[in-house]
Amino acid sequence: MTERRRGRDGRRIEIVCPAGTPAALDTALAAGADAVYVGFRDETNARNFPGLNFDRTEMAAAVARAHAAGRKLFIAINTYPRGADEGPWRRAVDLAAELGADAVILADPGIAAYAARNHPGLRLHLSVQASAAHAGAIRLMKDSFGIRRVVLPRVLTVAQIAALNRSVEIETEVFAFGGMCVMAEGRCLLSGYIAGRSPNTEGVCSPAEAVRFTRRPDGSVTTTLAGLTIDRFAPRAPAAYPTLCKGSFLARGRRIHLFEDPVSLDARPILDALAKAGVTAIKIEGRQRGRAYVERVVRAFREAVDALAAGAPLPAAALTDLSEGAAGTAGAYRKEWR
Helix, strand or coil: CCHHHCCCCCCCCEEEEECCCHHHHHHHHHHCCCEEEECECCCCCCCCCCCCCECHHHHHHHHHHHHHCCCEEEEEECCCCECCECHHHHHHHHHHHHHCCCEEEECCHHHHHHHHHHCCCCCEEECHHHCCCCHHHHHHHHHHHCCCEEECCCCCCHHHHHHHHHHCCCEEEEEEEECCCCCCCCCCCHHHHHHCCCCCCCCCCCCHHHEEEEECCCCCEEEEECCEEEEEECCCCCCCCCCHHHCEEEECCEEEECCCCCCEEECHHHHHHHHHCCCCEEEECCCCCCHHHHHHHHHHHHHHHHHHHHCCCCCCCCCHHHCHHHCEECHHHCCCCC
């Protein structure tokens, strides 16, 4: 294996995979995840959807199953407390340490300070929700709280990631597949603005109780969020889950996706470039996705990373049917847009 195909620490790039349920965790482990990230069943994680996440008993079992398989389990505690009520976030950190999590993924500096002060042996990762996109911000979190890894926002080019890795001695993790975000990366005001609940403080993006799919007499489907029409889909066309950032609207006489096209990130074609840039890990988005998504995406990236390490051609694996809008993009990594 050549050095250029390894991350900055000299090891093969780690694949970090999502799991919203115990069944999805087992699927991710079986498909070849090096690490799996999960969350507690409350507002402390950014995917606080009904039917997802882990209670205390399930989390203890998840840690045990991951370790029995020789893999790691990361717990996302990556929303922001409000006012004077930090209790749920502090208890989540305490419980993660007690259960033996390999790392907690944090965004809030106050919670990071609490974790560093009370659990000095607990490995801390900086969530993408922290929006740390330059060396100064990352160095501050590393020096202040002992952050060991930063999940970089999806707004950096490969060249910028390489420069950042040369500038700061810290592990970097980048998104490799799944949904994209707009606005300040990881911080979305749109859901809170329209639906009254925020992914950043309550873990809910476009809450299900505010979503409606309405089939019209001609077979077309209209999607609404909190009563606002987000999109309309032709008969037999797949109707996407309505999020304001990916809705289509009339602007200056044209029907366009005003904020962002519904398309998924797919970084498989540039894995070698990311390795050369010194990233430690690649991350697959989708704790709210089903087991079939987890199995196919994780297996495709396992095969790609192994081929890269062996110096073999990247295997072909079609994932377009799992992508939003049935299309993939390298996003900001190649930055062919403004």
